[in-house]
Amino acid sequence: MPLRIGQEIQALPRQDRLTLGAALAAARARLVAAGVEDAAADARALMKDALGLPDRAPPLDETRALAQSEREAFALRVERRARRVPVSRIRGRRAFWRRDLAIGAATLDPRPDTETVVEAVLDRLVGRRRAPLRLLDLGAGTGAIAIALLDELPAATAILVDRSEAAARIARGNLAACGMSGRAAVMVGDWARALAGRFDVVVSNPPYIASAAIAALDPEVRDHDPRLALDGGADGLDAYRAIFAGLPRSMGADAFAVVELGAGQAEDVSAIARASGLEVAGVRRDLAGTERALVLRSGSVGCRDAGFAG
Ligand SMILES: C[S@@+](CC[C@H](N)C(=O)[O-])C[C@H]1O[C@@H](n2cnc3c(N)ncnc32)[C@H](O)[C@@H]1O
Incomplete structure (x- = not known):
């Protein structure tokens, strides 16, 4: 049974540094396990949404650390996607x-x-x-x-x-x-x-x-x-x-x-x-x-x- 990204990310002590890159990798694994086709692209789109960035924002700096509130926002979105809610429905918007x-x-x-x-x-x-x-x-x-x-x-x-x-x-x-x-x-x-x-x-x-x-x-x-x-x-x-x-x-x-x-x-x-x-x-x-x-x-x-x- 794969770790739920919510558990995986939330389980990290607050002071632990979690980079965007590491969070994206965990999200990809979770989405692949849930049978989501474009797991990598969806994880990136959900990260942008969690960070309050538009869908067409430039590529993310994966070395940047996530704040606790950002981790939580991202984990919530990934869990919804793993339950096969489309990215656009999670965002409430579509380009x-x-x-x-x-x-x-x-x-x-x-x-x-x-x-x-x-x-x-x-x-x-x-x-x-x-x-x-x-x-x-x-x-x-x-x-x-x-x-x-x-x-x-x-x-x-x-x-x-x-x-x-x-x-x-x-x-x-x-x-x-x-x-x-x-x-x-x-x-x-x-x-x-x-x-x-x-x-x-x-x-x-x-x-x-x-x-x-x-x-x-x-x-x-x-x-x-x-x-x-x-x-x-x-x-x-x-x-x-x-x-x-x-x-x-x-x-x-x-x-x-x-x-x-x-x-x-x-x-x-x-x-x-x-x-x-x-x-x-x-x-x-x-x-x-x-x-x-x-x-x-x-x-x-x-x-x-x-x-x-x-
Ligand atoms: C396939 S969606 C297309 C929506 C939009 N044009 C698009 O491309 O994203 C078809 C739309 O037709 C509407 N619709 C279905 N039956 C209709 C009817 N008899 N008269 C008017 N609109 C109808 C639906 O509510 C829906 O919004």
């Missing part, structure tokens, strides 16, 4: 694009893969990035995608929609912290109702895990991401059907939409899009080479003002 966003129990923990959606949008806006574009983010969670786009598109405004009131509160807080409240509104509601309006860019990272597959997910996902953010119905594709059914009504002549895909879903989601009158304009792969974002265009144009359908 996404240029920002360190607050997350909560009602929000998905935004993933690096989702930055592929942001890249796909920006790629199609070369020469138009300073235009007063109107963005719609369906299933906004923390607001990660919309906030990244508002950062890159200085004259753009956005409507963010989520069915979860608690997630909407987190998104509003993130927008305020980023100084973006004046450029965005967060609405609570179903995306099927939210689609009437003319937008230039629609983005969505919908829930796309098949219901029966959720039980087999890693504990970090299964036990900590909200079901509403994961569950895509029997075949994982329910949200695409619901969103695409109304999407053509919300896209203007030069508008396009980018939706995130689960691994292996590109073909099926493309078929649903075509059946809904949308044109598939491209697929973008993530850094691992997985088809991650589908770009859609609409031939027919809806011209109503942005807002919720009645």
Whole structure:
């Protein structure tokens, strides 16, 4: 039975010098024993958090001694991680694009893969990035995608929609912290109702895990991401059907939409899009080479003002 890092670190007499390096080594061993995949990286991230440093702080000086309060803060975090609580849930924050966003129990923990959606949008806006574009983010969670786009598109405004009131509160807080409240509104509601309006860019990272597959997910996902953010119905594709059914009504002549895909879903989601009158304009792969974002265009144009359908 490996020593718990809490015991190991706390057991040292107060006057004993414990360096960051030694504490990190003990934490790595504890996390490896608990089956944590990126034990070394996670230990470093938890150390930064325990020391009150941002995630993107420069590398740590491992020869520096830890104060007692720092030892305790670190040991607590490592024990939570050993119980498979994700680092981001322990920190209460997740770095996404240029920002360190607050997350909560009602929000998905935004993933690096989702930055592929942001890249796909920006790629199609070369020469138009300073235009007063109107963005719609369906299933906004923390607001990660919309906030990244508002950062890159200085004259753009956005409507963010989520069915979860608690997630909407987190998104509003993130927008305020980023100084973006004046450029965005967060609405609570179903995306099927939210689609009437003319937008230039629609983005969505919908829930796309098949219901029966959720039980087999890693504990970090299964036990900590909200079901509403994961569950895509029997075949994982329910949200695409619901969103695409109304999407053509919300896209203007030069508008396009980018939706995130689960691994292996590109073909099926493309078929649903075509059946809904949308044109598939491209697929973008993530850094691992997985088809991650589908770009859609609409031939027919809806011209109503942005807002919720009645
Ligand atoms: C996979 S998460 C994506 C969150 C965020 N966009 C991101 O990429 O981190 C899907 C989001 O859709 C929301 N959602 C699920 N069903 C919805 C519905 N019918 N209408 C609106 N939002 C919904 C969930 O609450 C969740 O925040």
